[in-house]
Amino acid sequence: MASLKALKLRIGSVKSTQKITKAMKMVAAAKLRRAQQSAEAGRPYSSRMTDVVQSLASRVTAGPQAPKLLAGTGKDDTHLIVLATADRGLAGAFSSNVVRAARRKAEELTAQGRTVLFYIVGRKGRPVIQRFYPKGIIAQYDTSEMKAPTYANAQAIAKDLVDRYMTDGIDVVHLAYANFRSTLVQEPTIDQIIPVQAGAANDTEATARSGPPAAVEYEPDEEEILADLLPRNIAIQIYRALLENQAGFYGSQMTAMDNATRNAGDMINRLSIQYNRQRQAAITTELVEIISGAEAL
Incomplete structure (x- = not known):
């Protein structure tokens, strides 16, 4: 005794x-308010950009002239998973839930005979992925000095991904992150960001928001607009994921x-x-x- x-x-x-x-809870609560506001403010723009790109993509005929980011490589052999996690711990199962979802996706693709690679954003996901896929990590974007996600950070990640997609034999790129719902719920989400999926399921939501599609003439043509919008859309989707991750991290940390x-x-x-x-x-x-x-x- x-x-x-x-x-x-x-x-x-x-x-x-x-x-x-108790002090860490108060700090996380203060940071959560700002992070949640940023995440919620970014959702409409990200959603609308996706609608515009999908609308344009549905009007473009697949062929040699179509942008590679839209038409794809013509193969489905090599998949890259961009795994976005936190840099710090003391946030419960926040990072491990995202890593677990990415691993499940990787196992599904591997079972189908696909090659799976990983692009790590944040430090918490690397040890687990390195243990199960020791040769699967092709790059890591350092976010340790990033106090808050910026669009410049998202642009840098998007540019690196597009360059690798164009030159490294990657066929499909997925983005894994935690979608912030509330302080208690951060939903692990995996979206395909390259190539863009034309005519996705949220067309019904877009119609409900804005009504029936109008007859629109594009100047210049759809292909030229897409050549500029597709990389920008990738950066915006990554930026949204970083904002959602930050809000989810602080929410999970406050609860923990x-x-x-x-x-x-x-x-x-x-x-x-x-x-x-x-x-x-x-x-x-x-x-x-x-x-x-x-x-x-």
């Missing part, structure tokens, strides 16, 4: 930890620190009860010894 001194030191240590977790603070409080209560019982037992023992000595005299 632990001594009174050891229990007192343990209680003090847990109280110090509780102060840290709240749980840790409450668990620390429960532990302090248990240790305090144990300390008081042992202290009372020691006092009782001393009183018995004193009374026994007095009676002996």
Whole structure:
């Protein structure tokens, strides 16, 4: 059984930890508000850009003149998964949930005979992927110095992906990230970003938002517009994923620190009860010894 001194030191240590977790919860809550606002503000633009690109893509006839980012390589052999996770921990299962979803996708593709490669964004996903796919990681984008995602960061990642898609024999690119729903729910999501999928399922949503499609003439033609919009759309989808990831990270961290603070409080209560019982037992023992000595005299 632990001594009174050891229990007192343990209680003090847990109280110090509780102060840290409580402060981290408050910091995460403050950062979450800004990150959530940024994520929510980016969703309409990202969704509308996807609608525009898909609308243009549906009007373009696949052929040698069609952009490669739209028409694809004509093969479906090599898939690249862009895995976006956090750089720091203490956020519950936030990063591990995204990594788990990416691994499931990779296992499905491997079972179909496809080659799977990984492009890592953030540090938390690399150790797990390196353990299961030691030769599958082709690059990593360092976000350790990035306080908040910027469009410039997304552009840099998108440019690197497009260059690799054009030259490295990659056929399909997927983006894995955590879609922020609430502080308790961050939904792992995997979207195909290259080649662009024309006539996707959200055409119904677009029609519901904006009504029936109007007759539109494009100047210059659709191919030239797509040549400019397709790389931009990739950057925007990556930017949205980074914003969603940041909001999801702070939401998960706030929940984890709240749980840790409450668990620390429960532990302090248990240790305090144990300390008081042992202290009372020691006092009782001393009183018995004193009374026994007095009676002996």
